[in-house]
Each structure stands twice: as structure tokens, then as C-alpha cells.
Amino acid sequence: NLPIIYVVTPTFARPHQRAELTRLSQTLLLVPSLHWILVEDSAERTAAVAELLAQSDLPYTHLNVQTPLAMKLKDSDPNWLKPRGVEQRNEALRWLREHRSPGDRGVVYFADDDNTYSVKIFQEMRYTQKVSVWPVGLVGGLRYEAPLVDNGKVIGFHTAWKTHRPFPIDMAGFAVSLSLLLTHPNARFDPDAERGFLESSLLGQLVTLRELEPRADNCTKVWVWHTRTEKPKLKQEDMLEKQGRGSNP
Ligand code: UDP
Numbered sequence: 001n002l003p004i005i006y007v008v009t010p011t012f013a014r015p016h017q018r019a020e021l022t023r024l025s026q027t028l029l030l031v032p033s034l035h036w037i038l039v040e041d042s043a044e045r046t047a048a049v050a051e052l053l054a055q056s057d058l059p060y061t062h063l064n065v066q067t068p069l070a071m072k073l074k075d076s077d078p079n080w081l082k083p084r085g086v087e088q089r090n091e092a093l094r095w096l097r098e099h100r101s102p103g104d105r106g107v108v109y110f111a112d113d114d115n116t117y118s119v120k121i122f123q124e125m126r127y128t129q130k131v132s133v134w135p136v137g138l139v140g141g142l143r144y145e146a147p148l149v150d151n152g153k154v155i156g157f158h159t160a161w162k163t164h165r166p167f168p169i170d171m172a173g174f175a176v177s178l179s180l181l182l183t184h185p186n187a188r189f190d191p192d193a194e195r196g197f198l199e200s201s202l203l204g205q206l207v208t209l210r211e212l213e214p215r216a217d218n219c220t221k222v223w224v225w226h227t228r229t230e231k232p233k234l235k236q237e238d239m240l241e242k243q244g245r246g247s248n249p
């Protein structure tokens, strides 16, 4: 009866989606007492994702909510123009509040589908009183961003980008106890948050800096990386399609 780790993953259809979700799901298989909440950015839950989940051997919940068109990135937009996965993470919070009660022990982690996770980071987060934090590799224009720890307490942050952020912590760098989310029923990510302030928009409603619980050897280890996947090049598909022999989607 370990506390359950609820892993919340926004995801959207694209050529490499199955590759991302395969890698992530097989990492999550290495973690005991874990429940995957996969939230599609789509009008309907897709058969492709439903099938992947059904075959994953993981306990899971399959949700969907479409990002409003005005907030959605166009293919030509740089990826930082608009926040990504916000409505989906909030939908998972809504589901947890509806389906879990204060007596349930657990922790919630927002795990994007393209990052790289060591199994160690899941061990670190399982026993979280309020909010636990740790370094994230390859983010913020640095080798890593990390909380600075003194005497077991977070006293600041190693960061270079928008250092005035209240919580300069990437989505992959913290986990929140389920009970804290249930006792703050209105806490959620702000879809209108300024770029870089999405994490702060949630955490500011839940904790103070002094309450953060440092993990990963007092935040000296990097056990999760903000990797990003190169867009696959599918130029030849157009040509084959014109010839009537495009790859089966
Ligand atoms: N995402 C989404 N809809 C989108 C774009 C992204 O649901 O239109 C998801 C994506 O699959 C990922 C998360 O939101 O799990 C964060 O997106 P991304 O990895 O592109 O953000 P970044 O790496 O730039 O922080």
C-alpha cells in the first residue's frame, strides 16, 4: 500500500506520438503503484491512444479535452508562442478531484510525453507532504535548472531565464501531494499565464518557497531531462501520395 503516483501526461496526435508514448509507457512500467492519466488534446479520445493504453499493462485513465483554437499552436508558430498541455493538465486535476477523496494517499506528477525520466525520480516523489522539487536537465538555456538547498530547505534557484518567476521550476521538476490538491479545490494552471509562469500559476496557490521539499540528494542530482524530439521529416510522403502509393497511415 504505497502512496500512488498519478502521472499526468498531455499528448496530441502527430507522426511520432506512438514512439513518444511507447517510450514513456515502458518507463512507467518500471514504477510500482503508478496510475497514468493520459489526456489527449483532441475533440474525441482516439482509437490509436486507446489501443496503446489497453496494451500497456499500466493502470490508466484515458481523458481528452481540446485546446481552444485561439490558444493552439500553428505548425508555423515557434513552440514557445503559446502554453502547451494546459487544458489537459487541468482536466486531469478535475478528474482527480471527482474520483479521489482526502483519505487516498498519492502524489501527482506532470510528465510530458517527450521528456526523459529516470526511474529514480519516481522513488523520490512518492512520499511528498506538499510539494517536492528536484533539478531538471537541459532546460532554461542551461545544463540544468535546480533549487538551491541550505540545511534541507530550498533557499533559491539555479536559473538564468526570467529569474523573477516565483517558482522557476519546469513542469518536470516538482510533484504535488494529492491531498494538497484536494484541499485546494480551485488550484489549477492558468491558461493565460505569461510564458514561463505556468508552473508558478499552480504552485503559487499551493505552497511557499520555504515549504518546498528538496529531493534527489538535496537537489544535487539530475534524474529527469527536458529533452525535445526533433520533428520527423516526412517530405517523401507527399511525393508517394501523389503517385498513389503513400505509406499506410
Ligand atoms: N501538447 C499538447 N497539445 C499541443 C502541444 C503539446 O497536448 O498542441 C502536449 C505535449 O504532448 C507534451 C506537453 O503538451 O506532453 C508539452 O508540450 P511540449 O513538449 O511541446 O512542450 P515543451 O517541450 O516546449 O515544454
Ligand code: MN
Pocket: 112, 114, 115, 227, 228
Ligand atoms: Mn517537451
